[in-house]
Structures are given as C-alpha cells and as structure tokens.
Amino acid sequence: MDTVTQSEKTTVGRATVxxxxxxxxxxxxxxxxxxxxxxxxxxxxxxxxxTKTQTETLEYPEEKIPYxxxxxxxxxxxxxxxxxVRCVACMCCPTACPANCIxxxxxxxxxxxxxxxxxxxxxxxxxxxxxxxxxxxxxxxAIRMDTKLHAAxxxxxxxxxxxxxxxxxxxxxxxxxxxxxxxDWRESEQ
Amino acid sequence: MSERVVLGQKNPExxxxxxxxxxxxxxxxxxxxxxxxxxxxxxxxERIVASDVQPGYLHRCFEKxxxxxxxxxxxxxxxxxxxxxxxxxxVGFALAVETLLDxxxxxxxxxxxxxxxxxxxxxxxxHLTCIxxxxxxxxxxxxxxxxxxxxxxxxxxxxxxxxxxxTYSYVRIGGVSHDLTENFTxxxxxxLARTKNMLSETETMLTNNKIFRDxxxxxxxVSKEDAIAWGFTGPCGRASGLDYDVRKDYPYLIYDRLAFDxxxxxxGDCYDRYLVRLEEIKQSMSxxxxxxxxxEPGPIVVDDLxxxxxxxxxxxxxxxxMIAHFKHVVDGVKVPAGETYGFTEGGNGELxxxxxxxxxxxxxxxxxxxxxxxTLQALPFMIKNALIxxxxxxxxMINMIGGECDR
Amino acid sequence: xxxxxxxxxxxxxxxxxxxxLMFALPVASLLTWAERRQSAMIQDRLGPNRANIGNIxxxxxxxxxxxxxxxxxxxxxxxxxxxxxxFKLAPILALVPVLIAFCxxxxxxxxxxxxxxxxxxxxxxxxxxxxxxxxNDLTWADQITLQILTIDFGLIFYFAILTFANYxxxxxxxxxxxxxxxxxxxxxxxxxxxxxxxxxxxxxxxxLIMGTLEPGEIVRxxxxxxxxxxxxxxxxxxxxxxxxxxxETKRAPFDLPEGESEIVGYFVEYSGxxxxxxxLSEFIEIVFISMLITSLFFGGWQVPFLHDDxxxxxxxxxxxxxxxxxxxxILSFVMKVFxxxxxxxxxxWTLPRFRPDQLMQLGWKRLLPLALLNTMVTALILLWxx
Numbered sequence: 001m002d003t004v005t006q007s008e009k010t011t012v013g014r015a016t017v018x019x020x021x022x023x024x025x026x027x028x029x030x031x032x033x034x035x036x037x038x039x040x041x042x043x044x045x046x047x048x049x050x051t052k053t054q055t056e057t058l059e060y061p062e063e064k065i066p067y068x069x070x071x072x073x074x075x076x077x078x079x080x081x082x083x084x085v086r087c088v089a090c091m092c093c094p095t096a097c098p099a100n101c102i103x104x105x106x107x108x109x110x111x112x113x114x115x116x117x118x119x120x121x122x123x124x125x126x127x128x129x130x131x132x133x134x135x136x137x138x139x140x141x142a143i144r145m146d147t148k149l150h151a152a153x154x155x156x157x158x159x160x161x162x163x164x165x166x167x168x169x170x171x172x173x174x175x176x177x178x179x180x181x182x183x184d185w186r187e188s189e190q
Numbered sequence: 191m192s193e194r195v196v197l198g199q200k201n202p203e204x205x206x207x208x209x210x211x212x213x214x215x216x217x218x219x220x221x222x223x224x225x226x227x228x229x230x231x232x233x234x235x236e237r238i239v240a241s242d243v244q245p246g247y248l249h250r251c252f253e254k255x256x257x258x259x260x261x262x263x264x265x266x267x268x269x270x271x272x273x274x275x276x277x278x279x280x281v282g283f284a285l286a287v288e289t290l291l292d293x294x295x296x297x298x299x300x301x302x303x304x305x306x307x308x309x310x311x312x313x314x315x316x317h318l319t320c321i322x323x324x325x326x327x328x329x330x331x332x333x334x335x336x337x338x339x340x341x342x343x344x345x346x347x348x349x350x351x352x353x354x355x356x357t358y359s360y361v362r363i364g365g366v367s368h369d370l371t372e373n374f375t376x377x378x379x380x381x382l383a384r385t386k387n388m389l390s391e392t393e394t395m396l397t398n399n400k401i402f403r404d405x406x407x408x409x410x411x412v413s414k415e416d417a418i419a420w421g422f423t424g425p426c427g428r429a430s431g432l433d434y435d436v437r438k439d440y441p442y443l444i445y446d447r448l449a450f451d452x453x454x455x456x457x458g459d460c461y462d463r464y465l466v467r468l469e470e471i472k473q474s475m476s477x478x479x480x481x482x483x484x485x486e487p488g489p490i491v492v493d494d495l496x497x498x499x500x501x502x503x504x505x506x507x508x509x510x511x512m513i514a515h516f517k518h519v520v521d522g523v524k525v526p527a528g529e530t531y532g533f534t535e536g537g538n539g540e541l542x543x544x545x546x547x548x549x550x551x552x553x554x555x556x557x558x559x560x561x562x563x564x565t566l567q568a569l570p571f572m573i574k575n576a577l578i579x580x581x582x583x584x585x586x587m588i589n590m591i592g593g594e595c596d597r
Numbered sequence: 598x599x600x601x602x603x604x605x606x607x608x609x610x611x612x613x614x615x616x617x618l619m620f621a622l623p624v625a626s627l628l629t630w631a632e633r634r635q636s637a638m639i640q641d642r643l644g645p646n647r648a649n650i651g652n653i654x655x656x657x658x659x660x661x662x663x664x665x666x667x668x669x670x671x672x673x674x675x676x677x678x679x680x681x682x683x684f685k686l687a688p689i690l691a692l693v694p695v696l697i698a699f700c701x702x703x704x705x706x707x708x709x710x711x712x713x714x715x716x717x718x719x720x721x722x723x724x725x726x727x728x729x730x731x732x733n734d735l736t737w738a739d740q741i742t743l744q745i746l747t748i749d750f751g752l753i754f755y756f757a758i759l760t761f762a763n764y765x766x767x768x769x770x771x772x773x774x775x776x777x778x779x780x781x782x783x784x785x786x787x788x789x790x791x792x793x794x795x796x797x798x799x800x801x802x803x804x805l806i807m808g809t810l811e812p813g814e815i816v817r818x819x820x821x822x823x824x825x826x827x828x829x830x831x832x833x834x835x836x837x838x839x840x841x842x843x844x845e846t847k848r849a850p851f852d853l854p855e856g857e858s859e860i861v862g863y864f865v866e867y868s869g870x871x872x873x874x875x876x877l878s879e880f881i882e883i884v885f886i887s888m889l890i891t892s893l894f895f896g897g898w899q900v901p902f903l904h905d906d907x908x909x910x911x912x913x914x915x916x917x918x919x920x921x922x923x924x925x926x927i928l929s930f931v932m933k934v935f936x937x938x939x940x941x942x943x944x945x946w947t948l949p950r951f952r953p954d955q956l957m958q959l960g961w962k963r964l965l966p967l968a969l970l971n972t973m974v975t976a977l978i979l980l981w982x983x
Contacts, residue, residue, distance in 0.1 A: 014449040015438035019456055020465040025407065028400040030959075037399065037947035040391045041332060041639045045943070048638040056339045057642045068350035070368060092519045098263045131266035131359040136367070137519045139505050139512060145353075214776045222858040236780065236953055327858035329849045329950030335640035401850055401949050578780070579859050579952040 067148040072132045074149040075123050075162060076170035078142050085164070086174055087142035089116040096137035101127035121164040125151035141174045211239055214578075218247045222327050222582050226592025227566070229581065236577045241570045245563070248592035256556035260522025261287050261363050264556070269357040271558065272594040274319045275312035275537035277348070279594075280361035281305045285442055286532025286543035287363050290525050293492055294442075300488035301365050302443045307378075307481045308360060309534075310474040311348060314385075315341045316537030316589070317425070317467040317474075324464070324586030325396060328405050333395050340388045343381045347374070363523045364498040365491030375482045382475050389471065397468070406461035410572035410584040413458055420571070421564040424539025426588060429466045430458035436535040448480050463587040497523055522551025531559075538562050538589050562588070562595040603710050603741060609700070612745045617699045621888075625880040626661040628938060632880075633660070635939070636946045664873070671869035676774050679866065683772035688867070688874035691765025695881045698758045701751040702888045703813040705743035705898045705927040706905075713920040716906050743898075743927070744813045751811045752804075755889070756797055759845065762878065763789045766847070766854055769875070770863035781863030784953060785847065785854035791960040792844040792851075798968035799837035802975035803893060806830055812889070816897030821909075823901050827894035833971045835894045837964055842890065843941060844960070846882040850948035853956060887937035891930060898930035 047054050058065065067073070078086040089106030107119035128151070135145050147170050154160045211232040217223030226248040232240040252271065256264045268279040284305075288294050322337030345355045350371055352360040360367055396402050412422065417430035427434060435452045437445040453469035455462030491498040495514040504511025527549040533542040539561025546555040565588045572588075573581050605611055630645065634657065637644025646657035653659070675684055748754055763786055770782015807815045819826045828835050844851040855862040864875045891897055902909050903925060907916040917925075951959070 014446065015435065015441075015452050016449075017433045017438075018451040018453055018469075020453045020462060020469055022461065022465060023398055025403065028398050028403055030400050032398070033400040033402075034944065034948065037395050038943060040395050041943060041947045044641060045635065045639045048641060054641045055643060056342065059643065065346070068353070069371075070351070070353040071349065072353040090516075092516065096263065096519050098259055098266050129266055130354060130357065131269075132353060132367075133263065133266070133359070136499065137515075139515050141502070141506070212776060214780075221861065325949065329852065329858075329948070331636070332640050332946050335642065339641055395947070399949065401951055401955075404955050405949065405952055577952060577954065579853075579856070582859055 071148050072130050072145040074147045074151055075167055076144055076147050077167040078171050078174035085117060085168060086140055087118050088114060088140055089118040092137040092139060093134035093143055096133045099127045099129045123162045125162055126157060126160040224592060238573050238576055241573055243569050245566060245595050248596040252597040253556055256553055260551045266359045269359055270593050272537055272591045274591060275316035276358050277308040277312035278536045281309045282534040282541045283543050284361045284363055285534055286530055286545050289532050290528055290530045290547055293497060296492050298489045301490050303481050303485040304366050304370060306443050307478055310477050311344050313537055314471050314474045315344050317471045320589040321467055324583060327582045327586050333392055336388055336392055340385050347377055347381060369490045406464055406583050407459055409460045409580050411459045420568040424561050425466045426463055426565050429455035429462035431455060436533055436540055442534060448477050450477050460583045460587045524551050536561055558597050560594040562590045566590045566595055607741050609745045616704050617696055621699055621884050625877060625884045628880045628883060630658055630660045632942050635942050639946045668870050668873040673869045676866050678774040680772040683768050687765050687769035687772060688871045691762050692874045692878040694758045694761040695878055695885055698755050698885060700745040701755055701812050703744040703816050703892055703897050705930055706923055708741045708923050714918045716916050716918055747813055749811055753810055766863050773866035775866050777860045778863050778865045780860045781854045785863055788853060789845060791957060792841045795837060795960060795964040795968050796841040799834045801972040802831050802834050803827055805975050805979055812892045816892050819896045819899060821899050821903050826896040837968050842886040846886055849945045850950050852950055853953055883938055883941050887934045890937055891933040895933050898926040900925050900929040
C-alpha cells in the first residue's frame with residue numbers, strides 16, 4: 001500500500017515564536033488581587049443590579065432565543081401537492097444515518113409515477129444524533145429537520161419513536177420540482 | 191517543586207515502600223475529574239506519593255465504529271471526540287481523507303478559509319473552556335461563567351452557521367456542508383470585540399491574581415526534554431518551551447497566509463500553560479480578523495462528483511446527479527487504497543488521524559492520535575510529590591477531554 | 598405591669614429568642630438566597646427568582662423556604678460504617694456554638710422605655726439620664742440592653758465558644774467513614790486552629806486601646822465620631838481580623854475544608870437537614886462575623902455624629918427624641934451588618950481558593966507576625982502617649 005504524506009516541513013508560513021512573559025511575582029499582592037478582582041465583579045454586580053444589559057441568561061420558558069434558519073431539530077416529512085407523502089421509500093436516509101435510527105417499510109402505490117411509498121416511516125428520536133445526514137441524503141426533499149423543535153423528554157422509550165403520522169403532521173408542502181426544470185432546493189420557499 | 195521540602199518529611203523512596211499510605215480515589219465521580227477519569231492516589235497526609243491514572247470511562251469505540259461508516263458518516267463521530275472543539279476534529283479528519291484522495295490542492299480557497307475560521311473559533315472555545323474550568327476548580331467560579339458566556343456567543347454563531355450548538359457535523363470530504371451565512375462576518379466581528387472586553391476582565395481577575403499565581407506557579411513543572419519524552423504537543427508542549435505547532439511547522443489549509451505568533455513558555459509550569467492558552471486565544475482572534483479580510487466568494491465544495499455530493503438541483507432534475515447522489519449515500523466517497531497520517535493542530539495538541547483505506551468507501555482502519563491521551567499519561571509524573579490540591583490545576587491545564595482521550 | 602414586661606424583655610433568654618431566632622437566623626436564611634442572587638448578578642446570570650406562593654414572587658426571596666422544605670423531604674442518609682452518635686452530633690456542634698456566640702453582640706443601644714419620647718442624654722454621665730429635665734437614677738427595670746449577655750470577658754467567651762464549632766466540622770469528617778471527608782475535617786481543624794491565633798492576637802491592640810473585652814463597652818467607647826472608630830485606630834487589626842474571620846467561616850478563598858473540586862468536603866456524606874445545618878451554620882457565621890466587625894471596628898450601632906440627644910453636625914445640634922435615636926442606631930447596625938455580609942459574599946465570588954500549605958504560610962508566617970507587630974506598636978504608642 002502507498003503511504004501518502006501530508007506535507008513536508010516548511011518555513012513558508014508567517015508564524016513567529018514568542019515567549020510568554022509573566023510579571024515578576026513581587027508585583028502581586030493579596031490586596032491588589034482583591035482590589036482588581038473587585039473592580040470587575042462590582043462592575044458586573046451593579047450593572048446587573050440596575051440594568052440587565054450584561055445579563056446573558058433568559059427567563060427561559062417565557063423568553064427564548066429564536067433558533068437560526070439552519071437549526072436542526074425534530075424531523076418532519078414533506079407532502080406533495082395532493083397531500084400524499086413526498087417520500088418514495090428510496091432508503092437513502094436509513095443508509096446515510098450513522099445511528100441507524102430510521103426505519104422504513106416500503107410499499108407499492110397505484111400511482112405509476114411514484115411507484116413506492118413508505119408504509120412505515122419511523123424515527124427513534126432517542127437514537128437520533130441530530131447530524132442532518134438524512135436531510136442531505138434525501139433525493140426528493142421529503143425529510144427535513146427545520147421544525148425548530150426539540151425531541152421532548154419521554155417516560156417510556158417507545159414514546160420517543162416518531163411515526164409517519166406525527167412526522168407528517170409537522171410536515172408542509174414542498175415545492176421542489178423534480179424530474180424537470182424546476183427551482184433550486186427550497187429556493188422557491190425562501 | 192524544590193520548595194516543598196518540609197522538616198520531618200519522609201523520603202519519597204521510603205514512602206513508596208511503606209504501608210502507611212492512604213489510598214484515595216479521585217473520580218470517576220469527582221467534581222474535578224469531569225466524570226471521565228479515575229485517579230488512584232497513594233497519599234501521605236496530603237502529599238501524593240504515587241498515583242495511577244485510569245482513563246476509559248468514556249470509551250465509545252470511535253475507531254471501530256469508523257470502520258463501518260462511510261467517510262462522510264464519520265464526521266458526526268469526530269464531533270464527539272473533543273467536544274470542546276468539534277470543528278477542529280472535523281477539519282482534521284477531512285484533511286486526512288483528502289490527503290489520501292490527493293485533492294488537497296483542489297479544495298476551493300473559500301472552503302479553506304471557512305475551515306480555518308471555524309477551526310480557530312473552535313480553538314477559542316476550547317481554550318476558553320479549559321481556562322474557565324480550571325479557574326472554577328480553583329474556586330474562581332465567576333471567571334468560569336464569564337468565559338462560558340463568551341463561549342456561548344461563539345456557539346450561537348456556529349449554530350447559525352451549521353444548525354447545531356455542539357455537534358456540528360459541518361465539514362464534508364472536499365468541502366463544507368453550508369456556506370457562511372450572510373451576516374457571519376458582521377456577527378463575528380461583533381463577538382470578537384465583545385470577547386476582547388471579557389478577556390481583559392478575565393486577565394484582570396486571574397493573570398496577576400496572587401492566589402491564582404500561587405496555585406499555578408511552580409506546579410507540575412515539565413521540562414522541554416520531559417515534554418518531548420512524554421509526547422507533549424499543543425499548549426502543554428509549548429508551555430514547556432517546545433516551539434512545535436503544526437500550523438507553523440507543517441502549514442495546512444491557508445495557515446501559511448496568516449501572520450501569527452506561536453507562544454511558548456519558559457518554565458513549563460501550570461501558569462505557563464495558562465498564559466500560552468490565553469495568548470493562543472488572542473492569536474486565534476487575530477487570525478479570524480485576517481481571514482475575514484482575505485476571504486473571497488467562491489464555491490465551497492470540490493467540483494468533483496466522485497468526492498462531493500451533487501447540488502440538490504442536480505439531484506432532483508438530472509439523472510447524472512441522481513446517480514452520483516445514490517452512489518454517495520450507498521457507497522460513500524471511494525478513497526484509493528493506501529494509508530496516511532493526517533495531522534492538524536487540535537485544541538490540545540497534534541490531532542492525528544491515521545487512516546488505512548482498502549479502496550472502498552469505508553475506512554479499513556482509522557486511528558486517532560489524540561493529544562489528550564498522550565498528555566494524560568504524564569499526569570502521574572506531573573503530580574508526584576505534589577499535594578492533592580495541585581492535582582486540580584495540573585489536571586485542569588492538561589485539559590483532558592474524555593471523548594478525545596478514550597475515543 | 599409595664600415594669601414587669603420590661604423586666605421580662607430584658608431577660609437574656611427572651612432577648613436571645615427575639616434577637617437571634619427572630620433576627621440573626623432569618624437574616625442568615627435570607628443570605629442563602631442573597632448569595633445565589635448576588636453571585637448570579639456578579640456572573641451575569643439571573644439566579645433563583647421563581648420561588649413563589651401564588652402570585653407573590655418577590656424576586657425569589659422565598660427560595661429559602663423552598664430549600665428548607667426540600668431538605669426536610671430528603672432522605673436522612675447515614676453511611677453504614679459511620680459512627681452514628683458522632684455523625685448525628687456533628688451538625689449540632691457546628692450550629693449551636695454560633696447561635697450561643699451571638700450573646701455577646703450589642704445589637705443596639707440601651708433603651709429606656711419610660712423615656713421613649715423624651716430627649717435624653719447619657720453621653721456626659723454614664724448611668725444618668727435626663728428625663729424631662731430631671732436627672733433620675735436608673736433602676737434595673739428601667740432599661741433594656743439590646744445585648745443578650747453583658748459579660749466582662751465577652752470576646753474571650755466568643756473565642757472559647759467558637760472553638761466548639763471546630764469540633765463539629767472535624768467530627769463530621771471523622772465520623773463519616775469517608776477518606777475525603779476525613780481530609781476535609783483535618784483541613785478544617787488545622788485551618789481554624791491556626792487562624793484563631795491570629796484572630797485573637799489581632800484584637801490585642803484594640804483591647805489595649807479600649808481597655809475592655811466587652812463588645813458593648815467597646816461600641817460605647819468608640820462614640821459617634823467616625824475618627825474614633827476601631828477602623829481608624831486599628832486599621833491593620835481590621836485587615837487581619839477580617840481575613841482570619843473569613844477563614845473561620847470556611848468560605849472562599851478559605852474554603853479548603855469544603856474544597857468541592859479537590860476533596861469534596863467534610864460533609865460529603867451528609868444529606869437533608871443535617872447537611873442543611875452545616876450550610877446554615879456557615880451563613881450564620883457570616884452574619885456573626887459581620888456583626889462582630891461592625892461592633893469592633895465600625896462603631897457598632899453608632900451613627901456618625903448622632904449623640905443620645907440628637908445630631909451634632911456642622912456645629913449645629915438637631916434634637917431628637919430617644920426613640921428616633923434608638924431606631925436610627927438599630928438601623929445603622931443592621932445596615933452595617935448587611936454591608937459586611939454583602940462584602941463577604943463579594944469576596945467569596947471574586948477570589949479563588951488557597952492551597953493548604955499556602956494557607957498555613959499566610960496564617961503563621963504573615964498574619965501572625967503582623968498581628969504581634971501590631972500589638973507591640975500599639976502598646977508602644979500607648980506607652981508614649983501616657
């Protein structure tokens with residue numbers, strides 16, 4: 001087998017070596033330590049006592065930081081224009097899933113243009129590591145993780161399994177056009 | 191540690207042989223051990239005569255799992271190696287695979303900049319946590335929360351970029367999964383400015399703090415020779431005077447375009463490790479500034495369907511795209527047979543991935559040279575003859591990350 | 598009838614219940630909440646602010662009630678190999694001495710219930726009050742001293758009593774059958790012993806100046822003028838005493854017996870109310886230390902420039918009746934105590950923790966010689982003045 005090496009040792013870079021300096025230990029004293037520390041803590045204390053400008057935490061259930069656009073949360077299954085599930089049970093997402101948390105049982109449909117649909121589509125949110133590879137692996141924009149929801153805590157393990165029904169409940173209409181000239185991925189929705 | 195001679199103290203050699211020692215367990219359930227490592231200490235009074243370090247409580251079979259995953263599927267696993275700087279692990283693994291694919295030079299320039307930027311952000315969060323956690327364990331809880339507050343700003347920025355706070359899974363073979371958001375640089379500049387303020391406050395509270403210095407100075411001194419012998423790299427090695435930094439000595443990505451200082455220490459004690467980490471945060475911040483100036487628009491993945499996934503538009507609408515997509519999902523990136531050791535500068539030192547490929551889409555073998563593990567092995571040596579209290583700054587400044595150490 | 602009531606109110610037991618159980622203890626309990634809120638504000642957090650009864654939320658002040666309810670509800674766990682008797686005794690030994698030590702604290706001035714609305718003056722002549730223009734002799738029933746016990750050896754009594762608290766922590770560590778707890782207990786005993794020496798010696802200078810060990814008398818002698826207060830007369834002693842006192846409370850930067858990241862603490866094995874007693878005793882000690890420092894160095898209940906018969910400011914006298922003066926003085930005492938409680942909490946959240954050997958070095962090699970030097974210099978100056 002070949003051994004590939006990364007790179008030769010070079011000096012091309014513009015990095016320089018500096019030695020970290022420490023002040024002589026005579027310059028420190030307990031009093032100065034206390035005074036210096038107090039200037040910082042007092043400043044924070046009083047600014048937080050009268051205003052909340054520095055306070056970083058929120059009153060959580062009432063206040064929340066909005067999740068960013070790309071946030072990966074609970075899954076959802078997208079729908080076609082006629083409300084049927086968009087998924088064609090191609091098994092890409094269970095294959096791509098590093099945690100093996102997606103279970104699909106495909107079945108045939110009467111619609112000749114679709115051929116297959118998932119009779120069972122289950123995601124075990126306890127196993128899911130929220131990596132987003134399933135979304136990337138989906139060739140028909142059927143699965144998404146942009147719900148901005150968390151997996152809720154559950155009492156029994158079985159309750160954490162998202163079924164096709166619950167996934168579809170969260171799902172919306174996808175406008176991504178396939179097999180023809182169409183919009184870019186999610187372009188039309190933005 | 192020469193000052194630690196106490197009248198009437200027994201000879202260390204005699205002590206080791208005696209039976210009068212108390213065995214005490216620190217960890218795995220111990221506040222300072224981060225829940226992931228166990229120290230068995232033989233103590234005489236509060237002095238440590240002998241110690242045994244037992245890692246492995248966070249072993250999750252990374253190396254074996256990687257053999258069953260396609261190369262792109264490994265990225266979520268690498269997130270969980272050093273969970274304080276997942277981006278650096280992401281980048282490190284991607285670079286190793288790309289070296290095997292021999293596409294290192296084809297990576298778009300913008301991607302390289304993005305990788306450096308997210309990597310340096312991760313390095314900052316890593317060092318912030320290390321300094322903060324050490325300060326907390328020494329009783330300075332306030333500093334810890336100040337630094338965690340800063341870390342949270344960076345986490346939020348990265349969450350905006352890739353959708354997750356901690357387990358980013360951002361980098362892909364041959365590129366990254368998302369381009370920078372529109373206001374990324376604006377937000378980053380804002381955060382950097384605020385970080386500078388908080389860092390200066392931290393310095394006011396810690397750097398010349400008499401108690402903090404007393405706890406850190408002359409504790410766990412490691413000479414340059416010892417550092418090399420124990421395999422120290424990264425901040426710990428540099429604090430011992432070893433001027434080895436992968437970014438400087440073997441520049442990867444675009445590090446050769448950036449001007450930065452590599453801080454090294456003179457004394458090799460815990461205080462030097464603290465100073466080096468603090469200086470590295472500042473250097474990373476200046477690197478981010480330089481990157482923001484230099485970065486230019488461009489593609490973010492390699493234009494090669496064998497390496498990178500096709501755009502979704504292609505997948506939806508063309509048969510070539512669809513086929514390439516399926517090949518990617520099912521087979522993964524086919525990496526030529528061979529072996530490589532890709533090494534980058536991780537948060538705690540040289541982070542190496544040794545990958546053996548047999549030509550399929552999954553690694554035949556993937557080994558991690560984790561910097562925490564090599565540094566941790568020196569812990570018994572570092573805390574010998576020290577006090578129990580000295581374990582805390584020593585262990586804190588090693589910044590042993592269970593996920594990385596135990597893999 | 599009123600005389601009987603006054604006599605009853607002047608009984609030490611009654612005063613103890615009122616002053617300690619109804620003032621000091623609630624303040625200490627509130628401090629548990631105040632510390633969390635204050636640390637939160639220092640650390641840019643919100644802190645506990647949600648404990649409520651119905652709609653009454655009061656910034657979460659009720660958290661200490663919630664804490665007590667939680668601690669009552671927890672399992673009272675005693676390790677199998679622990680020495681059960683000592684294990685149960687230890688928290689009591691930690692808590693009770695502090696509560697007893699409050700006896701020597703002058704909570705306020707002497708109150709003359711018969712002359713509440715009169716302008717009185719005792720400054721000139723001790724033991725005489727000018728009541729309605731007529732100087733009367735005092736009887737025992739005529740006054741209430743807001744000090745539980747007036748004993749001549751007051752501070753010695755405190756040093757003696759507080760040593761018992763030491764037993765509490767040490768026994769807690771020893772009886773838990775836990776090596777980490779044992780280390781904590783040993784640290785506690787060595788630390789408290791070393792610092793008690795400094796604590797006692799640092800006050801020697803003050804004793805020399807005041808000529809008494811009785812805190813109430815010390816407060817009275819300091820007078821209403823701030824330049825006669827202990828902090829001006831004995832600034833070094835204040836620093837030494839304050840450091841040693843914080844060390845006695847076993848809180849950061851001297852929280853080595855607890856040292857939660859090193860040895861987890863002498864009370865590792867305690868849970869529920871027994872742990873709560875250790876926790877509470879720590880906070881009561883904070884209150885106590887604040888009161889002691891206020892009394893010894895900051896004029897106790899004295900308000901600057903407020904004499905018994907009114908405010909002497911800029912050469913003018915504003916006359917006030919006895920009850921106004923007394924209330925102002927009690928308020929002044931409470932404010933000073935609150936300030937020092939707050940200040941101790943600030944220190945606790947600012948400084949990191951010492952290492953045992955450095956703590957000993959600080960105690961024996963720096964504070965103790967300084968205390969001795971302070972005593973000597975004070976003695977020499979006094980000798981020179983005389």
